Amino acid sequence: MTSETAASVVELKQDGDVLLVTINNPPVNALGAAVRQGLAAAMEQADASAEVKAVLIVGQGKAFIAGADIREFGKPPVAPFLPDVCNRIEACSKPVVAVIHGAALGGGLEIAMAAHYRLALPAAKLGLPEVSLGLIPGAGGTQRAPRLMGVKAAAELMLSGKPLSAKAAQAAGLVDKLEEGTDPVAAGMAYIRELLAQDAPVRATSADQSQLADKAAAHAELEALRADTVKKSRGLFSPLKIIDCVQAAVDLPFAEGLKFERVQFLACIDSPQRQGLIHAFFAEKETAKIPEAKAAAPRHFAKIAIIGGGTMGAGITVSALDAGLVVTMIERDAESIARGQANVEKVYNGLIAKGRMTEDAKVAVMARYTPSTSYDDIADVDLVIEAVFEDLEVKKAVFKELDRVCKSGAVLATNTSYLDIDAIAAVTSRPQDVIGLHFFSPANIMKLLEIVVPSKVAADVVTTAFELAKKMKKVPVRAGVCDGFIGNRILATYKQAADYLMEDGASPYEIDEAVRGFGFAMGPFQVTDLAGGDIGWATRKRRAATRNPKARYVEIADRICENGWFGQKTQRGFYLYPQGARVGQHDPEVLAIVDAERAKKGVTARQFTAEEIMRRYMAAMVNEGAKVVEEGIALRPLDVDVTFISGYGFPRYRGGPMKWADMQGLDKVLADIEAFAKEDALFWKPAPLLQKLVAEGKNFDSLNK
Secondary structure, three states, rough: OHHHHHHHHHEEEEEOOOEEEEEEEEEEEEEHHHHHHOOOOHHHHHHHHHOOEEEEEEOOOOOOOOOOOOOHHOOOOOOOOOOHHHHHHOOOOOEEEEEEOOEEOOOHHOOOOOOOEEEOOOEEEEEHHHHHHOOOOOOOOHHHHHEEEEEEEHHHHHHHHHEEEEHHHHOOOOOOOOOOOOOOOHHHHHHHHHHHHOOOOOOOOOHHHHHHHHHHHHHHHHHHHHHHHHHHHOOOOHHHHHHHHHHHHHHHHHHHHHHHHHHHHHHHHHHHHHHHHHHHHHHHOOOOOHHHHOOOOOOOOEEEEEEEEEHHHHHHHHHEEEHEEEEEEEEEOOOHHHHHHHHHHHHHHHHHOOOOOOOOHHHHOOOOOOEEHHEEEEEEOOEEEEOOOOOHHHHHHHHHHHHOOOOOEEEEEEOOOOOOOHHHHHHOHHHHHHHEEEEEOOOOOEEEEEEEEEEOOOOHHHHHHHHHHHHHOOEEEEEEOOOOOOOOHHHHHHHHHHHHHHHOOOOHHHHHHHHHHHHHOOOOOHHHHHHHHHHHHHHHHHHHHOOOOOOOOEEEHHHHOOOOOOOOOHHHHEEEEEHHHOEEEEHHHHHHHHHHHHHOOOOOOOOOHHHHHHHHHHHHHHHHHHHHHHOOOEEEEEHHHHHHHHHHOOHHOOOOOOHHHHHHHHHHHHHHHHHHHOOOOOOOOOOHHHHHHHHOOOOOOHHHH
């Protein structure tokens, strides 16, 4: 790294007796090696010059410093290291002021905390989000934040990973002053002149012990946070490390606290969880990179229609309204559309009840919503999302109507979980305009959006779908057409593995417990009860005619559905839900059905440990994931990972099923599949792609490049 490079991203200018230090490293002033070098050099220059009375650090553009430079992730570290830069700023013999506008995140906030004074402009966002990457603040953040904010507020800032507004940051003690305006240099110069006029001293954050004086209270707060964190962050590594480091800030001198923080930071760096979380972070950025993006720009859309006002249609409507779009909802009759509107309003009324929305804001949003029972009212919309009952003939009938009424160039999307979108497109005169948008329920909350690309769709319709996902703040994944696309196709396979485990001797409750122990919020039978057992039952009946007669079929779920036990909505499924309880109780009658089905099939029950359950569950998931990639249903293994992290509750810190397999070793996963194939060669058929990668000594990540 040359000094010229450092000078180009950290510009120094003498303004009277103030050294103005401007970070200019577009787009977000990330803390690359050149920025770190430039900041360290600026402190040396300030100390060496008798003409400099104070230093002002500002960011060029829209941010102060938005964190680490992601281009350096995974590469050997380059000096100067961030902890040394922060310490050098704090050690400057002249007052150093940081002016925060826009984002001051991660290392950016650590730089600001190392300064002697902090000024924030209204748009400032201050946060320490390292926990989301399996890390902790590693440049003194865990030691300086408690000294500025107090123990509880600092720990909560780091544990949440969420930023504070300028106003909240000032209230917490993280910044000294708020200033109106948008020009950080003008605001900073005015503040620094004020400080110099007052003969303000150099004020090292590390020297201030006032917030840490009451050790007994601090210990009590940390113990309460630790107990809460153990519950909320089950299985995660870095959150408890954050609490340990804040504890060190209370109990140790600053220099010792820094050493302790460094040890914990390096432990996080070496953790498999960090690998998984970093992979998830980058994978979510990659899913938007699709072949069609090079071929076509998105079509314009501002007015959209939602066909169907049920739970899914209402959730999609809320997502569209929240994205600023004008929405017309179509239902078949007055009673249904009234129910649809009520479903939409219920979401906003809930926000009002929680104090997260005002009545006036709801009125403004609902002004962009029009209920209707006539398809003719959507003749001028730019984009339609059909969200009616999951039945191919019903959806075909809707698309014939859309083809009749919608203007030329309107995008026609179907929200389907499994069905053949090519068959739906074929009933229209414009298959080039038809695409799949598979939202996940509740659609206004769940992040994943599978964008399903049928054979005749135009490239600009695909890019329009991705632009819609961006407006709705969804995580988009491109999928090809097959039964279930990426997520539900793989789900059907590992659910089958769970059914086999159940029939072979593991109870549904043991299986769910093992899956939760792995890091999922819910096990497969809990998910069935939540979604409604009748949905899977209908799918199984639909597929019955095409089922391989030689394939093993477990009938336990069918017996449960035949009793009318569809899960939470009927207060009974695999679990009991008395009085509408949300948490299920074990049901002896379900276990009796399981025993009866085993007896009917001549199965002698055997015991499975949690590890044995998960080896089969994950092997099925990974093997089907490999087939989905090989067939081009998913573009890359990372698309499978993002699908499962964002839509199916896969533990983010494990990186997704394909990353998990890489971390286990694909040879071990393949060996498990080959061993299970001795019991059932039809189900446990190794994916050719998995066999090929093992033979070549490669992993799934090699296909993400």
